[in-house]
């Protein structure tokens with residue numbers, strides 16, 4: 001076995017993507033595969049942590065020895081994370097959470113009617129769970145980590161986002177049609193609230209996950225009240 005530097009710790013990881021239903025058969029979703037979050041869960045378990053994995057809409061097998069809580073929507077993810085975070089030493093939010101959801105859920109399938117244009121879809125904001133957790137930590141001293149997928153001005157947008165969300169670490173990566181989503185590899189820069197930047201070269205999502213834990217462990221509270 002390798003290092004057991006997370007032994008005795010409880011970590012919560014979110015993975016995958018949320019789906020926001022429009023009607024019983026349709027949803028607004030995203031391209032997150034869940035691979036990065038699952039890699040975080042596996043590596044944390046390998047380092048001795050008790051792991052709660054809040055997983056949205058992935059097709060990945062449950063990692064061995066990890067407590068998996070399946071969720072569908074952002075609001076379900078929020079509930080599961082806040083509950084699990086109550087006694088967590090660290091929370092890592094790798095899931096792609098929908099910023100918006102349809103304002104109205106139609107209980108029957110929306111039908112097309114001949115000669116009639118479709119109704120526009122109105123969206124409303126979802127709660128920002130990362131910002132909420134960072135501002136009001138369920139357990140004092142817990143480390144909160146966010147992810148940000150950016151398509152341009154990656155570092156500048158990442159710095160702004162880190163400040164706005166109030167988390168301790170933000171893993172920023174550049175995404176595009178052929179980057180990151182669904183792939184087994186990733187490339188990122190990990191920004192810390194103390195100003196440090198840790199570039200992680202293109203490589204397996206497991207390697208990025210281990211670097212995240214390498215940066216989390218020295219920030220963990222010595223003891224908890």
Ligand code: C5P
Pocket residue numbers: 014074093094095096097098099126127128129130131145146147148149
């Ligand atoms: O603002 P943006 O969606 O780019 O932020 C991404 C980070 O914030 C991720 O860590 C994601 O899990 C989290 N997030 C959240 N709640 C939202 C949207 C994003 O916790 N409503």
